[in-house]
Amino acid sequence: MTQPNINKNEISRIKTYVEGFDEVMQGGIPEGSVILLAGTSGSMKSSFAFSTMFYNTLLEGKTCLYISLEQSFWSLVNHAVNLDFDMSKINTVIVSDVSRVDEKIREVNSSKKGNLVVVDLGALRREVKDTKIGEQGDWINVIKNLIRKFKTQSKLDIFTLDSLSALYILSRFENPRAELFHIFESFREQKVTSFLISEMPLDKSRYSEYGVEDYLSDGIIYLERTEQYRKVIRSLQVIKMRATNCDLNMYTLEFSNSKFKALYGGQAPLV
Numbered sequence: 100m101t102q103p104n105i106n107k108n109e110i111s112r113i114k115t116y117v118e119g120f121d122e123v124m125q126g127g128i129p130e131g132s133v134i135l136l137a138g139t140s141g142s143m144k145s146s147f148a149f150s151t152m153f154y155n156t157l158l159e160g161k162t163c164l165y166i167s168l169e170q171s172f173w174s175l176v177n178h179a180v181n182l183d184f185d186m187s188k189i190n191t192v193i194v195s196d197v198s199r200v201d202e203k204i205r206e207v208n209s210s211k212k213g214n215l216v217v218v219d220l221g222a223l224r225r226e227v228k229d230t231k232i233g234e235q236g237d238w239i240n241v242i243k244n245l246i247r248k249f250k251t252q253s254k255l256d257i258f259t260l261d262s263l264s265a266l267y268i269l270s271r272f273e274n275p276r277a278e279l280f281h282i283f284e285s286f287r288e289q290k291v292t293s294f295l296i297s298e299m300p301l302d303k304s305r306y307s308e309y310g311v312e313d314y315l316s317d318g319i320i321y322l323e324r325t326e327q328y329r330k331v332i333r334s335l336q337v338i339k340m341r342a343t344n345c346d347l348n349m350y351t352l353e354f355s356n357s358k359f360k361a362l363y364g365g366q367a368p369l370v
């Protein structure tokens with residue numbers, strides 16, 4: 100059997116572009132990992148994923164795919180503009196009709212810059228209604244097909260599903276453990292770095308709905324919004340990251356001038 104010939108410095112990593120956070124993970128998330136981005140409501144999960152995709156598109160020319168099952172394209176763009184992301188700096192491709200995705204693939208293929216492809220929720224809803232594969236699997240099949248199409252006919256580096264929690268509401272799983280196993284495997288097989296956003300229960304008793312997502316994922320990044328006296332503090336922590344020697348400390352997450360920053364008592368922790 101051939102031995103894998105890989106040196107730890109050769110693992111390619113995707114930067115989050117959160118100041119002070121990539122260093123915590125030996126430079127970033129191992130390429131191709133399936134990451135659970137877990138947090139309570141309003142902890143900036145969507146913004147974190149969006150920011151990572153925005154900077155990878157802008158600074159590294161990567162192609163990213165954002166699928167929101169919670170927000171329409173315009174709601175997402177309004178949120179991004181409110182966070183001061185200059186959308187005019189990147190090539191944004193909106194998929195407003197899934198059956199005509201080939202046109203968008205051609206647009207991505209002809210673009211010389213990076214691309215942020217956003218699939219409009221309304222377009223997904225129409226596609227699911229039109230493809231009667233059987234009520235259960237429709238949403239996940241439409242999502243898988245979109246990823247596969249971009250990956251095979253174009254290029255795709257990062258994918259975000261916002262959110263797994265919404266997917267559970269839309270497609271009732273009969274056997275969640277087995278079905279989730281196959282869903283995670285299919286994401287991993289595509290070799291696209293994936294963020295699966297997971298809305299945590301308010302009591303923070305688990306990172307995901309069924310618990311199995313925790314070990315099926317290659318990494319878990321946890322975002323927290325806590326009230327201390329009358330002040331709200333946001334925090335960020337790596338819970339696990341395969342193939343990475345990471346620092347598991349909890350960082351304060353700040354956001355200003357369209358940039359996230361991870362702070363540890365105002366400075367990097369001493370190790």
Ligand SMILES: Nc1ncnc2c1ncn2[C@@H]1O[C@H](COP(=O)(O)OP(=O)(O)OP(=O)(O)O)[C@@H](O)[C@H]1O
Pocket residue numbers: 138139140141142143144145146147181182183298354
């Ligand atoms: N310019 C800004 N600076 C800092 N925070 C902001 C700014 N604009 C909006 N926010 C905050 O961002 C939060 C929402 O962020 P986001 O939608 O990313 O969170 P989320 O965890 O995805 O939320 P949800 O649970 O609704 O999906 C809101 O609480 C909002 O007040």
Ligand SMILES: [Mg+2]
Pocket residue numbers: 144145146169261
């Ligand atoms: Mg969100």
